[in-house]
Amino acid sequence: MSARLEINLRKIHHNAHILVQRLSVHGISVTGITKATLGSPAIAEVFQSAGVTMLGDSRIENIEKMKEANVSAPMSLIRSPMLSQINRIVEFADTSFNTELEIIKALSCAAKLVGRTHGIVLMVELGDLREGIMPCDVEAMVRSVIKLPNIEFKGIGANLACRNGVIPDDKNMAELSTLANSIDNTFGITMSIVSGGNSSNLEWVFRGSTTKGKESAARAGATKGTGRINNLRLGEAILLGRNPLDREPIKDLYTDGFNLVGEVIEFKFKPSKPWGEMAQAAFGTPPPIRNQGDIQQVLLAIGEQDTDTDGLTPSSGYEMLGASSDHIILNAKENSITIGDEISFGMNYSALLRSMTSPFVNKVMEE
Numbered sequence: 499m500s501a502r503l504e505i506n507l508r509k510i511h512h513n514a515h516i517l518v519q520r521l522s523v524h525g526i527s528v529t530g531i532t533k534a535t536l537g538s539p540a541i542a543e544v545f546q547s548a549g550v551t552m553l554g555d556s557r558i559e560n561i562e563k564m565k566e567a568n569v570s571a572p573m574s575l576i577r578s579p580m581l582s583q584i585n586r587i588v589e590f591a592d593t594s595f596n597t598e599l600e601i602i603k604a605l606s607c608a609a610k611l612v613g614r615t616h617g618i619v620l621m622v623e624l625g626d627l628r629e630g631i632m633p634c635d636v637e638a639m640v641r642s643v644i645k646l647p648n649i650e651f652k653g654i655g656a657n658l659a660c661r662n663g664v665i666p667d668d669k670n671m672a673e674l675s676t677l678a679n680s681i682d683n684t685f686g687i688t689m690s691i692v693s694g695g696n697s698s699n700l701e702w703v704f705r706g707s708t709t710k711g712k713e714s715a716a717r718a719g720a721t722k723g724t725g726r727i728n729n730l731r732l733g734e735a736i737l738l739g740r741n742p743l744d745r746e747p748i749k750d751l752y753t754d755g756f757n758l759v760g761e762v763i764e765f766k767f768k769p770s771k772p773w774g775e776m777a778q779a780a781f782g783t784p785p786p787i788r789n790q791g792d793i794q795q796v797l798l799a800i801g802e803q804d805t806d807t808d809g810l811t812p813s814s815g816y817e818m819l820g821a822s823s824d825h826i827i828l829n830a831k832e833n834s835i836t837i838g839d840e841i842s843f844g845m846n847y848s849a850l851l852r853s854m855t856s857p858f859v860n861k862v863m864e865e
């Protein structure tokens with residue numbers, strides 16, 4: 499069998515269930531983010547059975563795929579809609595995250611035409627400088643949005659730690675809560691969603707529940723308020739069990755729900771140091787080579803077209819030496835290998851994303 503991504507649904511369910519439970523203590527619901535799974539209906543079902551109340555994806559294509567597979571959870575498009583996709587978005591997504599009035603007006607028109615109501619979450623800029631309305635402009639935006647036909651203003655949200663790595667903390671989360679209160683007061687409403695952020699918000703909620711220790715801090719943190727924040731959008735934490743701020747494992751979660759497996763196509767005793775005059779390689783200047791003398795070099799039939807090879811961790815005993823479009827090169831060290839053997843790798847978010855979206859990688863779901 500060719501390159502494959504083994505997906506352990508039981509481990510993903512476990513991770514989702516634990517996070518849903520831990521957050522519910524704080525009155526926070528979970529939107530399961532499916533974008534790294536290419537909108538996998540099987541994974542969406544697992545999220546739902548673990549207690550996730552909504553699903554979110556950045557791509558309408560993925561949302562369509564899940565809806566067509568009869569996934570029943572409410573769907574949010576978590577990237578601002580493209581004007582060129584408005585009709586599809588109104589048809590398949592219940593809610594979308596928005597920052598531009600022009601786009602919301604187009605959603606309103608399209609929703610009116612087909613007799614639907616489309617939910618709007620307004621994203622607020624809190625410093626990471628990706629999407630978001632500047633906080634001082636949110637009130638005026640809400641004033642315009644609530645007047646639009648076939649549009650339901652659902653609430654506000656923010657996203658940090660994606661472009662610039664700005665950490666969610668008491669200060670920026672309090673700013674979002676204060677804004678929610680002031681908008682509710684101004685318009686005499688109670689917005690239903692205040693979506694504080696993504697997996698990188700977990701540490702702010704739990705105050706140190708990663709395996710780095712600090713469990714007493716986590717307990718103390720449990721009494722500390724999370725303000726108006728009543729929703730988080732979780733992808734990486736559920737799928738890979740890690741805190742994106744430092745990529746440390748989150749306590750009691752599986753970090754090996756996904757494994758990439760490649761097949762050995764060459765195994766030879768070779769020098770570790772290249773010879774001949776050298777220029778750039780396929781992907782620019784390769785990192786300097788450590789001369790280890792002769793080694794047992796393994797060639798695997800997976801490469802950059804199948805995954806982000808920088809995001810792979812080989813099973814123990816193997817050393818990653820390099821990669822190109824179609825190959826990974828390992829030092830087998832003491833391992834005995836035969837042609838056709840399989841070697842498996844742990845994956846980070848980037849490797850997972852690329853493998854899920856590669857047509858060359860077979861996705862194999864395991865219960």
Ligand SMILES: *Cc1c(COP(=O)(O)O)cnc(C)c1O
Binds near residue numbers: 531734
């Ligand atoms: C990708 C994304 C998420 C999920 O991020 P994770 O770090 O995987 O939890 C949440 N919100 C938005 C807007 C996103 O684009």
